[in-house]
Structures are given as structure tokens and as C-alpha cells.
Amino acid sequence: MPGRIWTLVGVTACGVVVSLLATAVPSQAAPSPSAPATARIRATAAVDAMMGFYDAETGRWQPESPWWQSGNALQALLDYMAKTGSRRYMPQVKNTIAIQRAPLEWWPEGGGEFRADSTDDTGWWALAMTRVYDLTRDKRYLDIAELDEAYMRDYWDDTCGGGIWWDIPAKSYKNAISIELYIKLAASLHNRIPGDKVYLAHALEAWRWFKGSGMINGDHLVNDGLNTQGGGCANNGGTTWTYNQGVILGGLTELYKATGDKSLLADARDIADAVIASPSLTQHGILTEPCEPTGTCNADQAAFKGIFARDLGELDSVLTGHPYRNYLRTQASYAYANARNSAHQYGLSWSGPFDQASIGSQSSAVSLLTAVL
Template identity: 25%
Template sequence: MFPPPLSKVLLAILAIPSCVIQAIQLDVKDPASLRAAASTISKTLLTYYKNDAPNTPPEKIGLLPFPPYYWWESGAMWAGIIDYTTYTKDTSHVNKTIQALLAQRGPKNDYIVPAHRGDEGNDDQTMWGLGLMSAVENNFPGPPEDQPQWFPMVIALFKDQASRWDMESCGGGLKWQMYPGKYQNAYGYNYKNSISNGAFFQLAARLALYTGEQYYIDWAEKVWDWSWRTGLISPTYDVFDGTDDKKNCTSLDHTQWSYNVAVYIEGTAAMWNTTQKSIWGERTVGLLGASEVFFSPFPNATGIMFEAACEPANKCNNDQVSFKAYLGRWLAKTMILAPFTAKTIRPLLETSAMAAAKSCSGGSDGVACGTKWWVGGYDGKTGVGQQLSALEVIQSLLIEDADRWQLPRDN
């Protein structure tokens, strides 16, 4: 029999999984390295998607498995794949992306889907809409000619959102949920939150930039002014989660989530680019400063992105582990729309991308990505949100060289 110390060592060795810890190698200054890492992560991400088989029920095509993934996160994932295609020039996911976007468009081509009446809120609808807008901006391959096209569907979705602008309380604003409590969460129907209003604002701002039409400029200004007036955006540009319209929006949930500040910042950057007004530049800089709360969780993790409200306490739910994806996505686009932000944003994305790559050392293949990038490796928790977050922050570093991501008009 081995003596106790050697016995313990042998048991420890036998307990190590047979796969080698691989991790994703990344040089953030090398486009080829960035493309290779993004390719690996995108493939792992899409292993979660099973609903493109020939016998898939039509209403399931384009959707991740539920539970645990709600309808909106599928839209968020396809938006990430649209950007992946643009930044890397890898077209391997194009056909399934087109199929997914068409399958979930709804009978009026506005992404109101009767099958999801119980779980589709204003923010959920716009998550699909923002991805559609990326398809328009990126010149992403379109559907067959006999099918609805990307831009008309964006317009239909926007008009549907605008029709729900609620003047019955708080002087305006979109509710979180679309329908009363009989169909959805009653609290959500009385909650006017930042992600619903911020996503509508961003879509208006991007449409203003793309079309040059005053109609969309006016809507973007209206949503911003309402968000500022109610205090969802504070005088120091912190973006709080939401407010109760039963109390006429006089009290706030002061929780800060990364995707809330991020959804507004791309919108302000688009408005600066469209109008060239200094106030939109000031707002962009203000929001960028407020986003610092989502970087540097500890002194030895400077510049690394994290979800401040839940990661340190191990309390992030399945939705929240994906929020860093949208922070990375929208900060990257802010760099392009408002180039004066690049000197601040690019280093944060580079540091976060390196940390994210180190986290991608889990699973049977050694490349599944973790939640906490600041721990220096894989933390044992992976899924769609983790894969999408790592993908977004890594592929975002290719945006400046993406020859198909361009401003649609001379400004």
C-alpha cells in the first residue's frame, strides 16, 4: 500500500479529467488570432441551438431550448452572430441565421409572436429588432426575394413599439411588459424600465443615422428626455433599472446592470454622429464614465469587465450572465460612431477579451467559457450567456477593420 501522502497524490491525479485544459489562445493585437478565437467560441455557442432540424416545429425554429433560455436571448444570440459574420467574414452561420430571423418574425412581420404572449416584453421584442438593424447596417445577406426583407421588418417593429408609448402615467415611457397581468407578470406591466426604453431609444437613434429622417431623431430625443426626466438616467449618468408607474415614476429601483448603460451609450453615439451636436457627445462621455462601475472588480483585476450587481456574490441568474455580451457589443459600436471614445473603450475591451479567453478552458473540449473572467481561468459555470459574452468582447476588437460595417450616409 502506498504511504498516505503518495496515495493522496495518486487519487488527485486520477480525479483530473482526461481532457487537457486547452483554453483559447489570444493575441488582442492580431486579427488572425481574434478571428480564430471568435470562430471557436461561435461554434461552441451554436452547439446549444438544436432547432434547425428538418422535423422542428415551425414555432421552435430559431429558438434556444426553454427552459432555461427565454425567447429574447435567442434574438440576442443571432444579433451576435450577425456581427460575427461581419467582423470575421466567416459566412458559415449565415443560412441558419436567416432561417431563425424569418421564423420568429410573427404574422405581421414585427416580431410580435402570439406563441410568446406570456413572455414577450417590449425589451424582448427590441432585442430581435436591434439584431435586425445590425443586419441592415452590416449589409448582411437578405432573405429570398419572396420573403419579408430586413429593413421593412425593422420599421414595422419600430412602429409597433412607438404605438405603445404610454402617456397615461409618468408623462410617457414604455412599460416593461406589453400585456396586463392576466397574460404576463402584473408587476412588469406597471414597471417602466431602462432596457425597454433604452433599446427603443437606441433603435430610434440608429434609424435616424441610417435614414437621416427627422422622425427618428425626434423619437430618440423624446425617449432620452423622458429617461432623464424620470431619473432612470441620473445627473451623473448612472442608469438605474426601472420605476413603478403606479407611483407615477417617483421611486426608482437603483440597481445598475451593464446592459442598461450600454444600450443608451450606443444610442447617444449614433445621435452624436447624426446631429454633430455637442450635447450628444457630452452624454456619450457621461455614460462611458458611468460604465466604469462594470470594470475592475478587484485591484488585481483592473480593466476586466464584470456584472457588478451579481457576479461577486455568485447571484447572477441565467439572463444576467449574458449582460456583458451587450456591454461589449454596444461599447465597440460606440467606438466607431463616436471615435473620440476609442482611446478609453479599446483598452477595456482588450483587457476583458484576454480575461475572457482565459476563462474559455472548460467543458469536454477545453474551450467552454466561464462567467467570472477575473478569476484567471474557468470558474465551472458555462452556457449560452457565457459563450455569447466571450464572443462579443473578443470579436468587438475586429470592428475597426470590418470593411462591411460602415456608416450608411456621409456625415
């Protein structure tokens, strides 16, 4: 018989339970929290499998995959290293940075240091640089992140009242992911640079714009972007991808650390709770990408759920009582039981069955399993 997961549906930022939703889950993977040692073993096995996709010559994971995914895989690896203290793969980290920071053959105008033809691509790599700095205290990595913040900031203008263009040089689309990454990056820099005021001001300005932009819909979910081409800068009703829900949680967490403003946590919890309550994003208790039911997920979308898990874990770490810990543990238990093959590779759907692994799906699993450590 299937088990049941009781999911809090209407938890307010003040912790008031409005209602409970019971959803059936497969019986073969009863969600019990793993002991710390078991959780680390599972995360380590997933990391080792992820490194099977690593190509030392290019410094990328699965080089044929989109470039930003190597930046995201680097972040996943660094998060694991930060949580566990392991430095086993630090040579690969340094190799990747040394190769990939060079001017890009396909976008030489950026001048290197991860400055690319889309601001979100730059943002992924820049955030990874802040994590390398955390591990090494080598200011060279923070310097790169500062260059990347300035590069992204160069594409802020008054169209739609503010915000960062996603695509360079076309400047045809202002979307959620670029501004979310920028908020998190600017706030992260502030939290690592004593006496900073500039990056904090940038992060707060970006958050105020994003909150008022209309991209956060009436259900507290983030649509993909704005109709910037003759659409009056209205919410375009685009897909509520899980990573768009996630990155802003991490950004608001960094801003909370910078300011102590608890209203930022309330805003973050509205979004997190909406994901858990959404029948399209949490199906039968398991986080689900909107493209999964139709079998139309592409290489990019395979990575999205892990990004949400990473950022939800960051939010949960600063909240009293850690209200999202059980949700994350449930995801990790089901992914391990249902989405994994004997080589500890993970497929797209965390509720299973395993289909095939890519750097997107594998880095996603690494971020999930790291979030519960």
C-alpha cells in the same frame, strides 16, 4: 505576483484625466493586445462553440433559455459576420428568422414579426433585423424592424411624462432597458432610411425623456427603472446591471451618427467612465455583473456583460483615439485566459474560473471577442 491594470477613473468627455486607479489582476493572464489574426481566431472559436447551442428545429439557441436570448445571440452572430465578412452561418440566420418571426404560441396577440409581451424582447430582435439588413441589403428585414418600432411606440404614453411600458398588457413598469432599446432602434432606422425624419424625431424624444427621467443616477450609472406604481415615478434604486449601462451607449452612438451632436458622446462617456470607475462593476480591472460576487446571477444576467462590451465597442469606434479599446482588450484577454474551457465555451465570470457555459455566457463572450476585432 499579481500584475496591475491602470484604469482611467475620472476621464471627462473632453479627455481630461482626473485620476488613475491601479487594480491588481491575476498574473496568469497578462493583458497584452492580441494581434488581429489571433483575435479573429479566438472570436471564431467562440462563435463555433456558440453554434453548438443552436437547435435548427426551433431556430433558437438553447431553446429552454429565455426567448430574447436567441435574439441577442443572433445579434452577436451577425456582429461577428459584419466584422469578419464570414457568411458561414447565414443559413442558420435565415432559418431562425423564418421560424421565430411567426406568431408566438405564448403571445399570439403580437401577430408575429417578433412582437412580444414585453417591449424589450421585441427590441432585441428588431435590432438584429437592422444588422441582417446591413449584411444583405434586403429591405424585408428593415420592414420587420419598422413594424417592431411601431409596436414599441404603441406603448408610449404620458405616465411619468413619457416613456415606454415594459410589460404588456399589464403596463406596470417603465424601465431603462425598453427605452434604451427603443432609442437605439429608432436611431438605427433613421440611419438606414434615406430622408427619414420621423424615426429621428422619435429617438430624440425618447432620449430627452430618458435623460430627464431620473434613471441615470448621480454617479452617472443607470438604475433599472422607475417606481411607476404609486412611487411618484422616481428612480427605484434598482440594480445597475451592465446591459443597462451598455445599450444606451449604442443608442447615443447611433444618435450621434444621425445628428453630429457631440454632447451625445459626452453623455455616453460619462456613463462608460462611471462603469470603469465603479468598484462594483469593474472589479480588479474586470467587468463584473453585480450578482456575480453573491453567486445569484440567473440565465438572463449571464448575457449582460457582452451587451455592454458590444455597445462600448460601438461608442469607441466613433471616438478620437479610441479610449476604450484597451479596456475591451483587457476583458477579452482575461476571459480567454480564465473563463474558457478546452471546447472554447465561456463561463459567467471573465476573471474565472470557468464554471459552466450557457447561451447567455457564450453569446456574452462572442460579443466581447467581436468588439475587439
